[in-house]
Amino acid sequence: MTAAFLRVAILPLVAGFASLALAADIPTAERRSGSEFMGPETRAMQDDDTTNPGMLWVLDGEAAWRRREGAADKSCADCHGYAQTSMNGVAARYPAFDAAKGRPVDLEERINMCRSEQQKATPLPFESQALLALTAYVGRQSRGQAIAVADDARTYPFIAAGREIFERRQGQLDLSCASCHDDNWGKKLAGAPVPQAHPTGYPTYRLEWQTLGSLQRRLRNCMIGMRAEPYAYGTAENVDLELYLMWRARGLAIETPAVRP
Amino acid sequence: MIDYDRAMQATRRSILIGSARLAVGAGLVSLVGTIPARATPQTMRDAIREAVGDAPLRTGRVTLDIPSLVENGNTVPLTVAVDSPMTESDHVKTIHIFNEKNPQPHVITIALGPRAGKARVATRIKLADTQQVVAIAAMSDGSLWTASADVIVTIAACIEDVN
Amino acid sequence: MARTLLNVPAKAARGEIIEIKTLIAHPMESGYRVGLNGAMIPRDIIDLFVCTYNGAEVFRATLSPAIAANPFITFSTVATESGTIEFRWTGDNGFSQTESVLIAVE
Numbered sequence: 001m002t003a004a005f006l007r008v009a010i011l012p013l014v015a016g017f018a019s020l021a022l023a024a025d026i027p028t029a030e031r032r033s034g035s036e037f038m039g040p041e042t043r044a045m046q047d048d049d050t051t052n053p054g055m056l057w058v059l060d061g062e063a064a065w066r067r068r069e070g071a072a073d074k075s076c077a078d079c080h081g082y083a084q085t086s087m088n089g090v091a092a093r094y095p096a097f098d099a100a101k102g103r104p105v106d107l108e109e110r111i112n113m114c115r116s117e118q119q120k121a122t123p124l125p126f127e128s129q130a131l132l133a134l135t136a137y138v139g140r141q142s143r144g145q146a147i148a149v150a151d152d153a154r155t156y157p158f159i160a161a162g163r164e165i166f167e168r169r170q171g172q173l174d175l176s177c178a179s180c181h182d183d184n185w186g187k188k189l190a191g192a193p194v195p196q197a198h199p200t201g202y203p204t205y206r207l208e209w210q211t212l213g214s215l216q217r218r219l220r221n222c223m224i225g226m227r228a229e230p231y232a233y234g235t236a237e238n239v240d241l242e243l244y245l246m247w248r249a250r251g252l253a254i255e256t257p258a259v260r261p
Numbered sequence: 262m263i264d265y266d267r268a269m270q271a272t273r274r275s276i277l278i279g280s281a282r283l284a285v286g287a288g289l290v291s292l293v294g295t296i297p298a299r300a301t302p303q304t305m306r307d308a309i310r311e312a313v314g315d316a317p318l319r320t321g322r323v324t325l326d327i328p329s330l331v332e333n334g335n336t337v338p339l340t341v342a343v344d345s346p347m348t349e350s351d352h353v354k355t356i357h358i359f360n361e362k363n364p365q366p367h368v369i370t371i372a373l374g375p376r377a378g379k380a381r382v383a384t385r386i387k388l389a390d391t392q393q394v395v396a397i398a399a400m401s402d403g404s405l406w407t408a409s410a411d412v413i414v415t416i417a418a419c420i421e422d423v424n
Numbered sequence: 425m426a427r428t429l430l431n432v433p434a435k436a437a438r439g440e441i442i443e444i445k446t447l448i449a450h451p452m453e454s455g456y457r458v459g460l461n462g463a464m465i466p467r468d469i470i471d472l473f474v475c476t477y478n479g480a481e482v483f484r485a486t487l488s489p490a491i492a493a494n495p496f497i498t499f500s501t502v503a504t505e506s507g508t509i510e511f512r513w514t515g516d517n518g519f520s521q522t523e524s525v526l527i528a529v530e
Contacts, residue, residue: 191415207333210493261332378441385492
């Protein structure tokens, strides 16, 4: 385990973006979105916008996009215009490095930065319906686009940190994320297929939740399933994991708002 | 699954409370009284009789489309179609859906008529457990037709506690 | 106001059977779940959905707690004349919502 840690810690310093990949990673040709592990009924629910319950949030987000907010009395649209063009491909590139903060920020935090800095409005709480709606609306504009976090050397240490968490055994069951999603994907757990854990469709309508939820909520679910202490919303650990997972899912298509069991 | 898992937890808790009462001499009656109701094949039959009466249920004309292996019992797609010309003189009046093992046997009752054009309805339901789902169509001539489906409900591997 | 997603064709031929799809944002809290404090979460469901076509009822559904959150109901009706197709959802805690769409029938 120490050796593995050193390997991921050192690599980013000596090599470029492509070399962040390790031999043990799921080969590119074998990477599959979670939607390919679902049954045809759940797939059909996702693929038809008139039956996908996540579209309820997208519609709310569309209204929020045009609504003026905060002391600046500005809407998202006042700066960004039509989301269909200005937000096209954006969600596929997040989390992204923010120079002022000196660290990557995820899409939810980016939306809240716009709220506090541009709209002079109160940031929306994590997992609030309002934040989920805006994130879903922005994410929807990238549907079908290939996930492509930027090849930005400043993010390498954060990708490596996310990988370290992903591969670290923790919790009462002594499991790592990789124990299931790198080493045992495609097998069954309690009758359900183990997917590869690619965040292709967040925010996602999870049938289990009966509502839309963020990737951070899903990560916390995994941690609870592993009987480990979940990271709090907005912590560096969660964002590092999000970044690593998006880097790991590079090339797969965005499905937001996805439907998952 | 989370709903009914919790309902079952409540059942277990109630039993424990009931046992405690028993231990202090409160008696068996309070034990029975604290267990929440849950549908059974018998309560489903009773609910069906209450909804459609005692006329014989004939198998056929009803198609119940529901996945045989359900990925998550919280949202199960269901389509029911009835073979009927849907005319003034010959149409489906009501369609009922029942289940065996949810807390309540009744799921949905649909009233339609010749203006529907065709008797085909889809919705999404919750299923607490692996069980049988029953659809019954009541026709304008008073006849009752039925179809049933056995559904296996798997649980999501990583569920969360209430946050 | 709960968000709804309605799919109704804007135009139809007279006598055509049209498919109508409806989704409404609602938790459909069953009344059988236990909250953090160990107490049952009170039931909060939509228990009735009615569709009228130019005022005449064409479809009605009575819902129990076993209907999934964000109720989805799909059904059909015959396009008889141009006018308004109205949807009404009612339920616990005074929930009531009405939406309507226009249809042109030629």
